[in-house]
Structure formats: C-alpha cells, structure tokens
Amino acid sequence: MTRIFITGVAGFIGFHLADLLLEEGCEVHGFDAVNDYYDPQLKEARLAILKQKKAFTFTRAKLEDAAAVDQAVVNSQPDVIVHLAAQAGVRYSIENPRAYVESNIIGTFNLMEAAQKVRPAHLLMASTSSVYGANTEMPYRETAKADTQMSFYAATKKANEAMGHAWAHIHDLPTTMFRFFTVYGSWGRPDMAPHLFTDAILSGREINVFNHGKMQRDFTYVGDLVRAIRLLFDVIPARPNSTEEIAQGDSLSPVAPFRLVNIGNSNSVELEKFIAEIEAAAGVKAKKNYMEMQKGDVPATWADATLLMSLTGYQPQTSISEGIVEFVAWFREYYGK
Template identity: 65%
Template structure:
C-alpha cells in the first residue's frame, strides 16, 4: 500500500515540484491550496492540472485559515505524513499587507499542527525560510546559531512557526522537521521572484531594478535540488534524545523534543550581478539596469551551511546557478511563447 502524504501548497512553486517527485515514486498525494491571487492564479491552475494527470493525486482548494475545510481534507486523507508548504510568501509584500501573513502563516499553520497532532502523523515537515536569520552576519548560516533578529513580518511569522512547532513536538511527541529555504528558483517559479522578473523584463525590453546597487549576495538553490532534500528528510524522522549530551555536535535536534531545523541551500554565495550576467548570457540580450538603494527589510547576503542536511541524508544541493538559469529560461520561453 502506498504511503499517504498530505501536502499544503500543491499549486505553489515548491509544493508542485515536491508532489511530482512523490507521485513519480508511487506515493498517494492529497493536495491543499488556497489559490490566492498574490500572483497570477492561472499559473497555479496549470500546475494543478499537471498533477491531476496522476491517478494518485487529489486536491482540495480552500484556505488554511478555514479550519473546518482543512480538517475535513486531512480527515479524508488520513495521512501518514504531512508536508506544510503553503504560506503567504514574499518579503516585500509583507510590508504592504502584514495581516495576510498573520492569517495564513500563524493561524493557518496552527490549524495544520492541530490536525497533525490529532492524526498522530509519523512526521510533520514544515517550511521556514533563510529570512529568519535576519540581521545575523556570521556566515555561512548554521542551524544552531541564534536567530532572533528578523527584519520583516514574513520572517517573524516563520520564526514563530518554528517555535510553535517545537512546543507541539515537545508536548505531543510529534516528530517535526522544519526546513529553511535559501532563494529557490527554477521552472514553474513564482512571478515575484528575481529570476522570473528579470527574464520577463529583459525579453520585453523593460529595465530591471537592482537593489543595493547590485551589492547583494544570495545562496541560489535550484528547485529540483530543494525538493530532493525534502524528499530525503521525509525519511529522516527526528527522535526525542535521552538527554542534552546525546545530541550530536552541529545537530539542531532539540534536547527536549523530536524537533529539528535544517537548512536546504546550495552552500554557495553568488553575487547578484553575476546572476544577472548569466541571465543576459542565456537570453543573448543585455539588461537595462536600474540601480536602486537597498529595500526596507532586505538583507545584503544569505549563505547556507548545508552540512546537517548532508549528515542526515547523504545529500547536498549542487546545481550551478548558470545551469539552473538555462533550465528556467527554456521553460519560460516555452510556457509564455517568448
């Protein structure tokens, strides 16, 4: 009998890719997505239509905040594992509409955790973000360092999710893995992400905005690498340790709960200007560059230490950003006919 996994956010960028990986392996996947209009809903529907071609896939379209709808969907699935990826995403949008982040990321995540507790799932996995490292400057970022200086409400809600999950793992012995994503990109990506925006603008002959005058560094992580990490972590179920001394050095495993946080990143700090150069080279078109000051709440650099992911799974992301950009551009041109 196939493993039953419930995934929130299956019409989203990462949820769609993860669902395909699991379906290809023979999992039964029950999806859940609110289909919000934060970006073009047609892209979300197109992703779901691709997933519906699998006999092992079903989906419900409803909001995380709708506890009755979420409970009904999870009860119907009776999952062995839950992967919670749905969220109100976007660092910059959180400056305009912070309440959306409270509703989806705090209330919605609480509803998911309650359902996971009630069903006593074997493993709850939930998405966090590299943005929780906030004003930290010691790099590469490691999971065991303090992360208490978030710079946006988006990052703050994700750090709150980590704390909420830890309490549930401790109180109800609910095995939980949080993963912090680092600047994910690739085919079927979100239109608000840099690669999508830059490619679209360059092809249309519009200028691109480059913040902090290009003095930005990101740990760009290709989406296939990211979902491979999630898939492997699905089987790396944390166990409550006997005592503090039994937690290995470098492991973020809680000393009092079956809870762990794991970076999923490429472990490679790439200069934004080099990323843009690679997009121009792939398109064969120079960008019209509009250099801007840094945006409120933005951080100059991110860089993941992915040693814990490697230690737990034997895997670490390694797609070169130039190769990832090439895959994205091929998809973008095909999908939009440009």
Template identity: 60%
Template structure:
C-alpha cells in the same frame, strides 16, 4: 504506499515536490487556497499537471478554513504532512502584514492541530533563511540564534518554528522545519527577482537592481530542494525518551534536547553575487539587461549563505545545481510556457 498531505501543492515548491513524490510511488493529496497573490492560472496549470496522476488528489481551500482543512485531512488520513503553504514574499509583507499573520501563523496552527489529532509519523514545515535576519556570521548555521527578524514575513516564519517546537514537546510529534535559501527554477513565482528579471529582459524593459547590485544570495534550484525535502521525510527526529544513551551526536545538529524537533537549512552552500546571476540570465536569453540601480529596500539583507552540513549528515545529499545551469533551465521553461 505512503500517504503524504501537502499544503501549497499548487505553489512553486509544492508542485515540484508533489511531482517527485508521485514519481517515487507516494500517494499525495494537495491542499491549496489558490490566492491571487500572483497569476492564478499558473497555479491552476500546476494542479492540472499533477492531476494527470491517479495517485494525486486535491482540495482548493484556505488554511484559515479550519473545518475544511480538518475534514480533508481526516478523509485522506496521511502518514506524513508537509506544510509549504503560506503567504510568501519579503516585500509584500511591508504592504499587507495581516496576510502573513492569517496565512503563516493561524494557517500553520491549524495544520499543527491536524497533525496532532492524527498523530502523523512526521510533520515537516517550511521556514526561510529570512529568519536569520540581522545575523552577520556566515554561512548561516541552524544552531545560530535567529532572534532578529527584519520583516513581518520572517517573524511569522520564526513564530511557526517556535510553535512547532512546542507541539513537538507537548505531543511527542516529530517536527522538522526547513529553512529555504532563494529558490529558483522552472514554474517559479512571478513575484521573485529571477522571474521579474527574465520577463523584463525579454521585453526590453529595465530591471531594478537593489543595493546597487551589492547583494549575495545562496541560490537553490527547485528540484534540488524537492529532493532534499523528500529525503528529510525519512530523517524523523527522535523523541528525547527514544534516544539511546550511546547515540552518536551529529556535529552541528539542531535536534532539540526537549522535543523531537529539528531545524535544517536547505541551500547550495555557495553565495553568488547578484550581478553574476543577472549576467547568467543575460547569457541564457541572449539579451543585455537595461540596468536600473536602486538603494537597498527596507527589510532586505545584503547576503545569505547556507551551511548545509546538517542536511548532508542526515540524508547524504547536498543541493549542487550550478546557478548558470539552473538559470538556463528556467529561461527555457519561461520561453516555452509563454511561447516566446
């Protein structure tokens, strides 16, 4: 039974990934700081569900608590580490940038040190489509430069990617970074737009729509994302010395020439107009939104769109849930969870 250590296991994505791995026979240990960035009860409920499996165990502590992190990893002795924890949210990074340095840079460094010491088979870490920043050529491809981040959140994620490459090079540690594109679905984060929109619409409150609705996003359903991560566990980047001379190159591969390191987009490869997404929520709730159109927020980008060809080449898989189906599933969960 393969042992996987997941940081951020009580989070939105970590919860779904843990559920999938447990279902497929993995032994999982979750590590989560249970911060109050959003309703802790939601995080606690996710962990309660996971703890119903005998193959799941958990530790509640911060990534910055290095002693606890290292001791926990040593006890569990994982084969694979999947690092999802960190301070999320583009807009909150304008208010509290230090939380991003502490959680995303220092915390990620501690995780990399744990992976290096245990010489795990594969270290997989979460990044974000926000690292593409001011890039305008779309769909975004992993081989594009990502040197123009527009927020501290994006900058800390890009820093994690750069640190991951150095660890891969220095220690022959296989590292895969995945860039997420606007993840949504059941058990989502209350700070995210799809959650806020649904909550406000059902309460009869107005919703704030930025850039007057002229926004496009590559919406990725959370269980599709979890499936992609699960498949990437097995797509271990080879070391430069371990690559055969006749290895067939993958078109558009981001595999580093100097390290067992790769960046992979996880997105639907479909860009959806924000107003269409809002209409899907209205249809699922049966309620018309009160729309409050606003100018663009600082640090936001008007569009994201993933090229997911590399993911498909490595795993044979592409996220494919249509946004209308995904929204309907989320609204059903929302009504059930909040007993509406």
C-alpha cells in the same frame, strides 16, 4: 510512507514536490487556496499537470478555514504531512501584514492541530533563510541564534518554528522544519527575481537592481530542494534522552522530537553574476536601474548545509549556470517569448 499530504500544492515548491512523489508511486493529497497573490492561472496550470495523475487528489480551501483543513487531513490519513503553504514575500509583508498573521500563524496552527488528530510518522514544515535576519556570521548555521528578523514575513516564520517546537514537545509529534534559501527553477513565482529579471530582459525593459547590485544570495535549484525534502521524510527526529545524544552541529532539540535543517546550495552568488547568467541564457543584455536597498531585505544569505549532508548524504549540486539555462528555456516556452 506512501500517503503524503501537501499544503501549498499549487505553489512553486509544492508542485515540484508533489510531481516527484507521484513519480515515485506515492499517493498525494494536495491542499491549496489558489489565491491571487500572484497569477492564479500559473497555479491552475501546475494543478492541471498534477491532476493528470490518478494518485493525486485535491482540496481547494484556505488554511484559515480550520474545519476544511481538519476534514482534508483526517480524510486522507497521511503518513507524512508537508506544510508548504504560506503568505510569501518580504516586501508584501510591509504592505499587508495582516495576511501573514492569518495564513502563516493561524493557518499553521490549524494544520498542526489537524496533524495531531492523525498522528503522522513525520510532520515537515517550511521556514525560510529570512529568519536569520541581521545575522552577519556566515554561512548561516541552524544552531546559531536567529532573533533579529528584518521583515514581518520572517517574523511569522520564526513564530512558526517556535510553535512547531512547542507542539512537538507537548504532543511528541516528530517535526522537521527546513529553512529554504532563494529557490528558483521552472514554474517559479512571478514575484521572484529570476522571473522578474527574465521577463524584463526579454521584453527590453529595465530591471531594478537593489542595493546597487551589492547583494548576494544562496540560489537553490528547485529540483535539488524537493529531493532534499523527500530524503528528510525518512530522517525522523526523536526526543533525546540526554544532550549527550545530540551530535555536534545538530539542531535536534534537547526536549522535543524537533529539528531545523537548512536547504541551500552552500554557495553565495553575487547578484551581478546571477543577472549575467540570465543574460547569457537569454542572449540579451539587461538594462539596469540601480536602486537603494528595500526595507526588510538583507544584503546576503549563505547556507551551511553540513547538517543536511550528515542526515541524508545529499547536498544540492545544480550550478547557477545549469539552473538558469533550464529556467529561461521553460520561461520562453511557457510565455512564448
């Protein structure tokens, strides 16, 4: 499996995955619109690094452009397709829900339709821990019901899971969908808490601490995340002949070559501890503005990564202290602070 097609390659996770694969000697074709949801210069800087590698090629276009998606996929003839592109952000989905329909629903359909034409060995698509919504039983398990999404972003991602399952069933296309848990690390998104907090702390500004700090997140270091995705390439789901073939705790569908996999650190960290780690790495105390919970948000996330471990023999292991030190060091160097 040497030819890999990645959507969202100029994004945070897509960049790190492409970089890992190129170091392994894979050929990577990236697809990205490089939109202005957040600073396009950061995306261009990521792309500039990837473009230094001869095995990297790139298409700049929107997922909503079915012809562009189709042409890029067919021309590259990938062994594996990794669909990471999406309109992200829980809060922004309240302000501009149409963007999520166009990118996450229509764009994902376009990608799946193109994938059917080239028949890759494996289609892998990103979902999110946000699909667990109002679930209170933790840690979250892939086999638990997830029917109470709290944001429109999460709803479109749950729709992607349903679309992926139906497509896998109809077309017998092996598909794995992974649920990410609060990913952080170098080259991270400016709209995410690690970036917002670090920028404000180093600049002497207040940080907004929602739900009065009574929040918990399963923070997952990006290096661990992309390693897990890479290992899942080789764990190709097959349609079972009977339910007896499905191991206990496996989310493998009984009617399709389809599986859901959590990728998380399996350790829910309190928001106050997370802020303290940034303070320690930055050498500056935070000024805190405690606020109410924002619409669409959830108070806690916590992954059960047992299935990932059983499938790949791997589990994310970077501690929050190690990851934050690396992130703050990158932030200081990139922004000169």
